[in-house]
Amino acid sequence: MSNVINPPSTSAAPPSSVAGAATRINPEITNQHPSLVPEDAPAQISTTHKRTLPIFSLEGKTCVVTGGARGLGYVMSQAFIESGANVAIVDLNGPEAQKSAETLHKIYTTSNPTAPPPKVTAHTCDVSDPQSVSSAFQKILELHPSGIDVLVTSAGFTENFKAEEYPHDRMQKLWGVNVDGTYICAVEVAKEWIKNKKQGGSIIMVGSMSGSAVNVPQPQAPYNASKAAVRQLAASFAIEWAPHGIRVNCISPGYMMTALTQKIIDEQPELYNNWVSRIPAGRMGNPVDLMGAVVYLASDASSYTTGADIRIDGGYTVI
Numbered sequence: 471m472s473n474v475i476n477p478p479s480t481s482a483a484p485p486s487s488v489a490g491a492a493t494r495i496n497p498e499i500t501n502q503h504p505s506l507v508p509e510d511a512p513a514q515i516s517t518t519h520k521r522t523l524p525i526f527s528l529e530g531k532t533c534v535v536t537g538g539a540r541g542l543g544y545v546m547s548q549a550f551i552e553s554g555a556n557v558a559i560v561d562l563n564g565p566e567a568q569k570s571a572e573t574l575h576k577i578y579t580t581s582n583p584t585a586p587p588p589k590v591t592a593h594t595c596d597v598s599d600p601q602s603v604s605s606a607f608q609k610i611l612e613l614h615p616s617g618i619d620v621l622v623t624s625a626g627f628t629e630n631f632k633a634e635e636y637p638h639d640r641m642q643k644l645w646g647v648n649v650d651g652t653y654i655c656a657v658e659v660a661k662e663w664i665k666n667k668k669q670g671g672s673i674i675m676v677g678s679m680s681g682s683a684v685n686v687p688q689p690q691a692p693y694n695a696s697k698a699a700v701r702q703l704a705a706s707f708a709i710e711w712a713p714h715g716i717r718v719n720c721i722s723p724g725y726m727m728t729a730l731t732q733k734i735i736d737e738q739p740e741l742y743n744n745w746v747s748r749i750p751a752g753r754m755g756n757p758v759d760l761m762g763a764v765v766y767l768a769s770d771a772s773s774y775t776t777g778a779d780i781r782i783d784g785g786y787t788v789i
């Protein structure tokens with residue numbers, strides 16, 4: 471990305487289509503960005519290993535990622551594999567989870583032919599259903615007998631309805647996946663860790679900047695409330711489970727380009743410029759932008775970090 475100073479403009483106000491225009495002190499500076507990663511492809515990252523702190527390594531760890539078949543969960547799964555972990559992808563869409571697991575395995579083994587291959591498994595599961603979660607996690611433990619070390623709860627969705635028109639059944643469905651699903655999966659793994667007196671387990675909940683700010687103009691009150699609930703669940707569980715050596719943190723992304731946001735933009739194309747004009751960084755996030763934070767929270771590098779909420783939103787929520 472490079473900053474570009476545009477020729478002086480004769481108009482005082484920047485055009486609203488200019489990236490970050492609504493938040494820039496100097497409206498004549500815009501950003502130029504490489505195109506975003508296509509939704510159905512994993513992140514295009516360098517696989518050349520550079521020296522880094524060994525404490526960030528996930529070598530030998532097993533990471534479970536709900537909603538890992540696509541979007542943010544898919545790219546976070548790739549980050550874990552690149553950092554040395556085995557991964558279990560848990561998703562409502564079983565065939566896509568299977569395809570994603572195979573793709574991630576192939577990409578890693580092709581670019582690292584001499585390294586030990588990761589174990590990447592796929593599990594069909596509805597995170598809002600306790601029975602479904604229980605049987606999926608049993609299966610994960612059968613296939614990953616050394617146990618689970620990290621859980622990421624990325625399964626979730628959003629819908630836009632005016633508050634006074636929101637269908638009640640859709641609202642319950644949304645909270646069922648975003649809030650209950652996060653709760654059920656976290657408790658499932660924590661119970662196992664507490665029973666086995668495991669130390670150092672890490673739960674990473676995917677919240678949203680919408681849990682801290684009401685992003686506009688789309689109406690999505692139940693989604694915003696669900697993500698505030700996720701952030702508060704992470705903080706509450708962090709306190710309850712700290713005596714058991716379990717860490718619980720939240721990642722709150724801003725607008726990231728995935729199938730979820732692509733669908734919204736496709737339905738309302740004018741939203742794209744509106745959103746970007748409010749982001750100080752001048753662009754939507756790329757799922758790759760979450761890789762560093764999720765690896766940090768999964769690794770021993772964050773062993774004293776619990777109850778935190780890391781916002782990765784290009785500065786959206788600080789203005």
Ligand SMILES: NC(=O)c1ccc[n+]([C@@H]2O[C@H](COP(=O)([O-])OP(=O)(O)OC[C@H]3O[C@@H](n4cnc5c(N)ncnc54)[C@H](O)[C@@H]3O)[C@@H](O)[C@H]2O)c1
Nearest residue numbers: 537539540541542561562596597625626678725726728730
């Ligand atoms: N994309 C963004 O801009 C953005 C920003 C902030 C937060 N988030 C959050 O990140 C998470 C992932 O979003 P995304 O953009 O990757 O979405 P996505 O639609 O690309 O992927 C979500 C995945 O969750 C799965 N899923 C949905 N319901 C499920 C259920 N009941 N059980 C199991 N799996 C289920 C879907 O099949 C899908 O694979 C969500 O919680 C979302 O709210 C996204």
